[in-house]
Amino acid sequence: MEIETFLTLAEELHFGRTAERLRVTTGRVSQVIKKLERRIGGMLFERTSRTVRLTPIGRQLADDLVPLVAGFEAAVRRAADASRGVTGELWAAFLGEWTAPALLKAVDLFSRRRPDCRVEVREVQLSNSRASLLDGSVDVLIASYPFDGMACGPVLLTEKRVLAVAAGHPLADAASVSVEVLADHPVVQYPEVTSAGFKRDRTPDHTPSGRPVPKGPAGGSFSEMLTLVAMGRGVLPVGEHSRQYYPRPDVSYVPIHDAPPIERGLVWLEGNTTEHVREFVRAATDVAEKLPVA
Structure with missing residues (x-):
């Protein structure tokens, strides 16, 4: 509960929205954060009546925890798939409307090659693109390079x-x-x-x-x-x-x-490099020659 509460507040920077996401009271959020701060011996957030900001200690803790939590969740997800013997599901996302057609071409080829894997497509925004990869709600994303801290595939799109x-x-x-x-x-x-x-x-x-x-x-x-x-x-x-x-x-x-030129391609969490992700990157690379170049 401490880690989930801390990381949610670090993302939202708002006690009310954090409480809504976790389905608890704002008082409970505050209580958990204060307890964690006592354990650490320092403030994790700067709070005023109008804003909530991460302190340097809080930022460091968030940077350290996010990949660990994402890696754990990815490992659990892979283990669950293996235990069920299922062929899986892949969530692909695009950032920016121009990238959607390119992503759909990759989805089409991947689906023909791997009909046993269901692909879901969603749009992400600047504000949640990284978080979506880290929390596992998106497996692979087509976005602009550079994209720090993520595995990156070949360049698929360029534009002036x-x-x-x-x-x-x-x-x-x-x-x-x-x-x-x-x-x-x-x-x-x-x-x-x-x-x-x-x-x-x-x-x-x-x-x-x-x-x-x-x-x-x-x-x-x-x-x-x-x-x-x-x-x-x-x-x-x-x-x-x-x-x-x-x-x-x-x-x-x-x-x-x-x-x-601006370069775009697929990015994904290194710890979530599943066979499905590798196959999707290959499919996107194979159709890249037919994609528009600006």
Whole structure:
């Protein structure tokens, strides 16, 4: 109960939502956390009347516990499958609407090769993509690279980068821009839960020439980030397919002529590298040549 309560609160950062997920009272959540803090001898969360944040000790504990818990759950799941003699089930997910068709092509080929394995597909968001892999609710996910702390398959999709700006922004009518313009405008940030490597790739701290990039506000979802762009709060480097899948009259997409392409592929928890996951990665790789390249 202590570990489950701690990790749920570390994810939600809200006592009420944590209590709802665990189906206990907020008082019980508080009691469990205080007991754990007494055992450790230090505060795990900073609490105010409005916010709950992990302390450095709490962050370290969460980072240490999450892969251990996920590995344990994966091991139990594999043992249960073996004991039942069943052929299994695989949960595949996509992050971003453009990746869904690519995932479905992989699902189709995998299902023809392994008709004994049922594949379920779901969508995840920036805020829960990593958590879904860690808690086992998703076995494999097609997402942008880099994706820190996960096993990664071959690159399946590439697309050019563009800069999302407000429709009335001075850059909105430009034929193209350089990555260096990021130093001249606040850049909208991804949620805190997004991996550090991904954020460095999409919203770097410095331009290639070393100029610092000013940080704008963070959004909780991609749509929210585009809304911040539309409000003039900052600019945002995104993939070219955002034009098609996220068209907005209040946002313009300007090509970035000197940026490397965005790469996407399958990621999964190393401890959950089952035969089904390996087979799914092979299927996705085999259909990759037929996938669109931007």
